[in-house]
Amino acid sequence: MKMLIAGEWADRDKKIDVCNPYDGSVIDQVPEASAADVDAAVAAAVKGFEEYKRVPSHKRIEILHKAAELIRARHEEFARTIASEGSKTIREARGEVSRCINTIAISAEEARRICGETLPFDSFPNGVNKKGFYYRFPIGVIAAITPFNDPLNLVAHKLGPAFAAGNAVVLKPATVTPLSAIKLAEVLLEAGLPPMALQVITGPGDVIGDPLVADERIRMISFTGGVEAGLRITKKAGLKKIGMELGSNSPTIVMDDADIDPAVESCVSGAFWAVGQNCIGVQRLLVHAPVYEEFRDKFVARTKKYKVGPQLEEDTDMGPMITEGEAMRVEEWIEQAVDKGGALLTGGGRDYTRVQPTVFEKLPTGCHLDVDEVFGPVVSLYKVETLDEAIEKANSVNYGLHAAIFTNDVGRAFKAAYELDCGGVIINESTDYRLDMMPFGGVKQSGLGREGLKFALQEMTEPKVVCFNL
Numbered sequence: 001m002k003m004l005i006a007g008e009w010a011d012r013d014k015k016i017d018v019c020n021p022y023d024g025s026v027i028d029q030v031p032e033a034s035a036a037d038v039d040a041a042v043a044a045a046v047k048g049f050e051e052y053k054r055v056p057s058h059k060r061i062e063i064l065h066k067a068a069e070l071i072r073a074r075h076e077e078f079a080r081t082i083a084s085e086g087s088k089t090i091r092e093a094r095g096e097v098s099r100c101i102n103t104i105a106i107s108a109e110e111a112r113r114i115c116g117e118t119l120p121f122d123s124f125p126n127g128v129n130k131k132g133f134y135y136r137f138p139i140g141v142i143a144a145i146t147p148f149n150d151p152l153n154l155v156a157h158k159l160g161p162a163f164a165a166g167n168a169v170v171l172k173p174a175t176v177t178p179l180s181a182i183k184l185a186e187v188l189l190e191a192g193l194p195p196m197a198l199q200v201i202t203g204p205g206d207v208i209g210d211p212l213v214a215d216e217r218i219r220m221i222s223f224t225g226g227v228e229a230g231l232r233i234t235k236k237a238g239l240k241k242i243g244m245e246l247g248s249n250s251p252t253i254v255m256d257d258a259d260i261d262p263a264v265e266s267c268v269s270g271a272f273w274a275v276g277q278n279c280i281g282v283q284r285l286l287v288h289a290p291v292y293e294e295f296r297d298k299f300v301a302r303t304k305k306y307k308v309g310p311q312l313e314e315d316t317d318m319g320p321m322i323t324e325g326e327a328m329r330v331e332e333w334i335e336q337a338v339d340k341g342g343a344l345l346t347g348g349g350r351d352y353t354r355v356q357p358t359v360f361e362k363l364p365t366g367c368h369l370d371v372d373e374v375f376g377p378v379v380s381l382y383k384v385e386t387l388d389e390a391i392e393k394a395n396s397v398n399y400g401l402h403a404a405i406f407t408n409d410v411g412r413a414f415k416a417a418y419e420l421d422c423g424g425v426i427i428n429e430s431t432d433y434r435l436d437m438m439p440f441g442g443v444k445q446s447g448l449g450r451e452g453l454k455f456a457l458q459e460m461t462e463p464k465v466v467c468f469n470l
Contacts, residue, residue: 246447
């Protein structure tokens, strides 16, 4: 496949192999872009913005709705692409395609609601003869940098609101999963998006990422990825808007009055969906002592039923991790926890990129699995005596994206909702829940700003005041 620069599908002599992570087989190639390609893409996007910002709202709405319908018509094709280049099973991939359709459709609807409001200038004596309002205008060229774990829908979360608002975008998809993003670009052009409004450049972050984020013509960076990469971007970005979603170490509390069987099912899915390569995936289970043993035993038994296999097989529950290097890192973290006295209840093994669904208890304080984001299929159980202890433990790490609690006590639910230090609290469902229209983001090292279509659109526009002296 090719990248998109200045309205043309561009190839380069130097190529990047796109591989199926299950067996390493090459499924396609994309061009390896250079710093010169970044410069050309940004220059084209500047021209594209001058054109696209004049496109009326009804036309933007039409483009996005048509794109959603085109994706719907190619649903299985998109799903197989996601499952082939990434870690998701075909069933998980189909779910991502459906979410992408929803994301693009909601973006179209939000384009109708880019509203300002009148301002009461006469609320102060020197404004008595003045009338006015503000309206929101597109910010300009946005650099969108997306991860591998949701290679279609997280791209849609950048492009949908950006185009709803009238911006232009330079998209850099994850190097290991660029195909879904390129297919989405094809659909948007087919739906009528002006070709210069979207540039797609493929290549490694250390070659094209730095010149992209540092370019002064870029007015906003929308990034989803790891903390270290996020910190590097903030140091190089200069004076521009930054929106970042940087992951978590998600805690889920299970109280003694919870419905245990549905809690187990929800938490197993939340822990091992997309091989645990999920910023809101369940990583720490804080279980009330009276039900700890029951929950633990049922959780481990359910985990042992998971089938690890090729992503495109319909009965596969969990596929491979994205690269062997990532699988080796998770294996090292597991070994560290065992060496320091953690009790391995199931799993722990690795075969190439396939890491078994893994469950720990009695995890040593301060090890990687305890305080860092594992981004792999590993979950740890902690016995807690009180809700206060659970909340304290949940808040003890330097992340705060999602937290969750299972309880039938409304008082406990409200206490958790207000005392858990995070961007979202999910009640009677695991942390692994996201409605694409809700504000999504975190505190501490989990990021800056909020995604979710309405909220991203606010970040991607600016208010302009208009004042009449009458």
